[in-house]
Amino acid sequence: MLRTHLIVQTARDRGYAKVMMGESLTRVAIKLLTNLSLGRGAFLAVDTGFTDQRHGDVMVVRPMRDYTAKEIAFYNHFFSIPTVIVPPLFTKHREKPSIHQLVERFLLGLQEEFPSTISTVYRTGEKLSPEPAKASSESQRCLLCLCGLDTDGEEELALEPTLILEEPAAGVESKAAYIPLLCYSCRLTFKELGPLDTLPPYVRAEGQRRIRRAEMEHDQENQESSKS
Incomplete structure (x- = not known):
């Protein structure tokens, strides 16, 4: 959440009215389960929806949320689009460094055995209403x-x-x-x-x-x- 505040404040300082986030369908599905684990079940529709207008003067949009991480990776490869990969920060407990990475490993592991896992989680999140967050x-x-x-x-x-x-x-x-x-x-x-x-x-x-x-x-x- 503090990261989002930093991005929104930077947009305000530069005079931007919109911020595009690069979250893919895969990341949105992981975020859905992660936020649910962290007690943010009432706010899932706002945290993962296409538009997020709770910041008032700056709108956050997620235009890549309909494409899986694999689809984006193939697109970047075939069209020779430069890609920047930032390695994650690990704690001393490498096996279970955080809830986010634990959920990510769980979903990606299920995805290998059941290819519709991530899309099912994503479609479930699409049915949620943003009303509880108001x-x-x-x-x-x-x-x-x-x-x-x-x-x-x-x-x-x-x-x-x-x-x-x-x-x-x-x-x-x-x-x-x-x-x-x-x-x-x-x-x-x-x-x-x-x-x-x-x-x-x-x-x-x-x-x-x-x-x-x-x-x-x-x-x-x-x-x-x-x-x-």
């Missing part, structure tokens, strides 16, 4: 992924283990204050995040604005209750 107001959007918050009501009970309970040192901004501004999946990502300085400046500024607004509303409610 928010009724700006304050109901996740601070990181900009989708509607999925943490209301009874779901809060299941989210209790994801909360960050550390007390901040004097003069240090609290990470726990940002938790209510995030959806379930982004809370899990946020727990693994380092200092708040690693957030994009505009994301952090928006978070601080929402936190101050929530504090003002809370103080106002306390004053009204004390008067009554």
